[in-house]
Amino acid sequence: MNDTQAPPPVARALKLAPSLLAADFARLGDELRAAEAGGADLIHVDVMDGHFVPNLSLGPLIVEACRRVTSLPLDVHLMISSPERYIGAFAEAGADIITVHAEATPHLHRALGLIRECGVQAGVALNPATPLTVLNEVLALVDLVLVMSVNPGFGGQTFIEGSLRRLRAARAIIDAQRPGCLLEVDGGINHETAPRAYHAGADVLVAGSAVFGGEGGVAHNLTALREAVQRADG
């Protein structure tokens, strides 16, 4: 290779983040250990308040319990209104990444600053109908961008096809303005959508039903997702 040739593109590392929303809560410790042993890269914790989204789910006590069981990074997805009220509690509980929705607060800039002040990595999540232009205003403050591929609030929904276009656009914005920032996709990820989301630019694939559901078991399901992405590489 001479000096004028561009180096070959480096494959982005794929990270799988099982979403606890689909886990068996009566066996949470076992589910976490199975995910870790099965090759998960992060544990995704969905927090819902019955206000920003219609459903209720987990709080800081569960994050604290997870912290005692796994050493994997805890990726906390806050689907709550005015998330700045609870950032301290989730940081204290052991979150490694806290992601807030751009639609959930008029004080997004402040919320992201608060997360960083707590010594935690900051993420911004965008609902399917939210313009990506909001990223221009906050990208310097974030370590992760989460493109929702379903409307938040429930597991087991169908992947919204338009998310692929949004992932490609978000990838281009990140590469141009904030290299190193992770691009995460969440909702409806399975063996069919995972390769397409990865190749559209996602680094982190969140998957609930496809990991904790079905008969195959957590380790088998994680391997199947990873292999589906690798097969599509070739």
Ligand SMILES: O=C(CO)[C@H](O)[C@H](O)COP(=O)(O)O
């Ligand atoms: O944030 C979420 C829903 O709001 C969940 O992380 C997501 O839905 C994962 O579940 P599944 O993989 O079953 O779609």
Ligand SMILES: [Fe+2]
């Ligand atoms: Fe989520």
